Amino acid sequence: MAERSKPKVAVWKFASCDGCQLSLLDCEDELLAVAEEIQIANFPEASREVIEGPYDVSLVEGSVTTPHDRERIQMVRKSSKVLITIGACATAGGIQALRNFKDVKDFINTVYANPEFIDTLDQSTPIADHVKVDFELRGCPINKMQLVEVINAFLNSRKPNTPPHSTCIDCKLEGNVCVMVAQGTPCLGPVTHTGCGALCPTYNRGCYGCFGPKETPNTNSLSSWLKQSGANDDQMMRAFRGFNAWSEPFRKESESHD
Amino acid sequence: MNAPVLIDTIGLGQLIKLLQKKGYQVMGPTVRDEAIVYDTLDSINDLPQGWTDEQEAGHYRIKKRDDNAYFGYVVGPHSWKKYLHPPRRRLWRAEQKDGEVDIIPESAESTRFAFLGVRSCELHAITIQDEVFIKGPHVDNDYRLRRENALIIAVNCTQSAPTCFCVSMNTGPKAESGYDLVLTEILENNIHHFLVQAGSEKGLELLGELDPRPAKESDISKAEKGIEQAAQQMSRSMKTDGIKELLFENLEHPRWDEVAERCLSCANCTMVCPTCFCSTVEDVTDITGDHAERWQRWDSCFTMDFSYLHGGSVRSSTKSRYRQWMTHKLASWIDQFGSSGCVGCGRCVTWCPVGIDITEEVRAIENAGSKTSTPSQGGKE
Numbered sequence: 001m002a003e004r005s006k007p008k009v010a011v012w013k014f015a016s017c018d019g020c021q022l023s024l025l026d027c028e029d030e031l032l033a034v035a036e037e038i039q040i041a042n043f044p045e046a047s048r049e050v051i052e053g054p055y056d057v058s059l060v061e062g063s064v065t066t067p068h069d070r071e072r073i074q075m076v077r078k079s080s081k082v083l084i085t086i087g088a089c090a091t092a093g094g095i096q097a098l099r100n101f102k103d104v105k106d107f108i109n110t111v112y113a114n115p116e117f118i119d120t121l122d123q124s125t126p127i128a129d130h131v132k133v134d135f136e137l138r139g140c141p142i143n144k145m146q147l148v149e150v151i152n153a154f155l156n157s158r159k160p161n162t163p164p165h166s167t168c169i170d171c172k173l174e175g176n177v178c179v180m181v182a183q184g185t186p187c188l189g190p191v192t193h194t195g196c197g198a199l200c201p202t203y204n205r206g207c208y209g210c211f212g213p214k215e216t217p218n219t220n221s222l223s224s225w226l227k228q229s230g231a232n233d234d235q236m237m238r239a240f241r242g243f244n245a246w247s248e249p250f251r252k253e254s255e256s257h258d
Numbered sequence: 259m260n261a262p263v264l265i266d267t268i269g270l271g272q273l274i275k276l277l278q279k280k281g282y283q284v285m286g287p288t289v290r291d292e293a294i295v296y297d298t299l300d301s302i303n304d305l306p307q308g309w310t311d312e313q314e315a316g317h318y319r320i321k322k323r324d325d326n327a328y329f330g331y332v333v334g335p336h337s338w339k340k341y342l343h344p345p346r347r348r349l350w351r352a353e354q355k356d357g358e359v360d361i362i363p364e365s366a367e368s369t370r371f372a373f374l375g376v377r378s379c380e381l382h383a384i385t386i387q388d389e390v391f392i393k394g395p396h397v398d399n400d401y402r403l404r405r406e407n408a409l410i411i412a413v414n415c416t417q418s419a420p421t422c423f424c425v426s427m428n429t430g431p432k433a434e435s436g437y438d439l440v441l442t443e444i445l446e447n448n449i450h451h452f453l454v455q456a457g458s459e460k461g462l463e464l465l466g467e468l469d470p471r472p473a474k475e476s477d478i479s480k481a482e483k484g485i486e487q488a489a490q491q492m493s494r495s496m497k498t499d500g501i502k503e504l505l506f507e508n509l510e511h512p513r514w515d516e517v518a519e520r521c522l523s524c525a526n527c528t529m530v531c532p533t534c535f536c537s538t539v540e541d542v543t544d545i546t547g548d549h550a551e552r553w554q555r556w557d558s559c560f561t562m563d564f565s566y567l568h569g570g571s572v573r574s575s576t577k578s579r580y581r582q583w584m585t586h587k588l589a590s591w592i593d594q595f596g597s598s599g600c601v602g603c604g605r606c607v608t609w610c611p612v613g614i615d616i617t618e619e620v621r622a623i624e625n626a627g628s629k630t631s632t633p634s635q636g637g638k639e
Contacts, residue, residue: 030545033544151545153543155547163561163563164562166523166525168529168611169524169529169556169561172345172525172526172529172530173346173555175340175345176291177291177295177334177335178526180611181316181318181608182293182320182335183292187611189611190611191522204291216576217522218519218523218576221519221520224612225316225613
């Protein structure tokens with residue numbers, strides 16, 4: 001095929017644990033092929049070399065939690081043709097969005113000896129609350145193969161195969177036995193966006209909802225059923241208040257049990 | 259086509275060995291992950307001997323039996339469609355070199371499966387998928403080849419689960435046709451053997467190599483009694499008379515809204531259904547873009563992508579998706595393929611994470627009487 005130019009790719013970190021961007025380095029077999037086809041222009045986890053923007057693609061990890069980051073994301077957007085958010089922090093606010101349900105000042109006063117040095121926002125919010133996002137990749141952490149798929153699809157001008165349906169479909173494609181029906185294990189699979197390859201149910205555990213709500217999630221019906229099966233409100237509140245607690249369907253569901 | 263004969267448990271073990279010797283991959287029930295699933299059988303020891311299943315809407319548990327029955331369970335989470343119509347399958351590949359694109363078709367699948375333990379409802383389900391994949395104008399050659407190569411050893415049910423309703427669907431519990439051999443397990447006191455009958459030349463040939471004993475009248479009547487017991491135990495039923503009209507006349511029935519409040523649109527019902535056949539295709543490339551593949555995978559009418567046309571999904575509400583699934587399965591299937599798409603196996607009832615029961619949904623619409631109203635405003639749902 002005709003030689004195509006190498007797109008400039010930048011990786012940005014906001015409030016996050018770095019796990020998602022490390023997925024890129026974790027690609028092992030695929031990493032060399034990816035590195036052949038793209039120019040890593042800014043990726044502090046991998047290299048100190050920084051090439052100036054604008055960038056063809058920006059992969060953004062993390063949520064916005066400080067006034068500084070609120071400004072910085074605007075700069076990232078301005079210097080990026082395509083902005084892709086990776087992971088639950090960037091797409092839903094992450095586990096740190098648990099602050100959104102409480103008064104963050106209480107935490108600061110409890111944790112820090114000199115709270116006056118802390119300059120933080122009341123809420124942890126997803127990138128899409130601040131700038132236009134072109135594509136969101138779910139997961140806590142993201143599935144590295146899905147990340148390769150998204151880069152691959154971008155390079156080849158096609159749609160990425162990252163369907164928004166339930167995790168149950170992937171369980172069934174794998175031939176897994178439903179842990180909820182056959183063992184009575186509470187599982188968020190029926191309301192959770194697929195992408196992990198049904199990792200937990202494959203190992204006989206219920207789904208924790210790391211990939212956030214699926215398309216048209218019916219969280220209310222699932223929690224009603226789980227409550228009939230013995231779960232209490234506190235358990236249901238906690239089940240939906242995980243890495244994607246601030247995504248609207250999970251937030252509303254957890255609040256209804258609070 | 260022949261007189262029933264008897265084999266004992268040693269004979270059953272020999273049957274598995276014989277099939278393997280003949281080059282079949284023997285697939286059958288086995289215990290895994292707290293369920294009776296279908297997988298490769300190495301020997302008779304892999305069968306779920308002494309196990310049974312307890313089923314209700316949204317509930318499944320395996321339990322120890324107080325006897326050593328090999329087939330003392332009903333149906334589990336898997337169905338034979340995973341072998342005949344696999345969940346994922348590559349359709350073709352393409353290579354690009356020097357500006358030329360080569361399409362490389364997939365070589366035809368040649369695995370020869372022997373399915374051991376196929377229930378009557380499942381035989382009907384296979385016949386229904388034959389209708390879809392082979393009998394129509396567009397033959398799925400991969401399916402056809404797998405199907406033609408497959409040998410089927412049916413087992414008559416001698417018990418039923420509370421989720422079964424094959425009697426009302428006229429699909430069981432006795433296997434009437436579509437098998438090469440059919441077994442009925444007879445287990446009482448110190449007697450443990452199987453009444454066997456061939457349903458094809460291939461089956462007859464197999465039987466000949468097993469050295470069976472002739473069956474007595476009393477054996478036949480014991481087997482019949484077992485099957486009768488399965489039918490008697492069946493507590494669920496589906497209304498089938500006039501079901502097409504009932505559903506078509508009630509497309510705006512309030513019950514659809516009620517079921518949509520419970521339905522998770524998770525697609526479990528369609529995945530476990532032995533007749534649901536929908537699939538989608540996904541195109542993948544390697545990073546360089548010089549190598550592409552097209553894959554088929556199971557899809558479900560419960561996803562948004564399923565009805566995605568330019569501009570959005572046609573069936574965006576859960577109500578419209580549930581209604582699509584149920585009216586297709588029970589009503590428009592009849593026009594399309596000449597029979598109901600439901601075989602009464604009860605899998606959709608058992609494996610629904612919130613226990614939605616298709617028979618109850620039909621009954622609710624029936625009991626509430628016809629409520630024809632104006633069609634919904636298209637895109638709003």
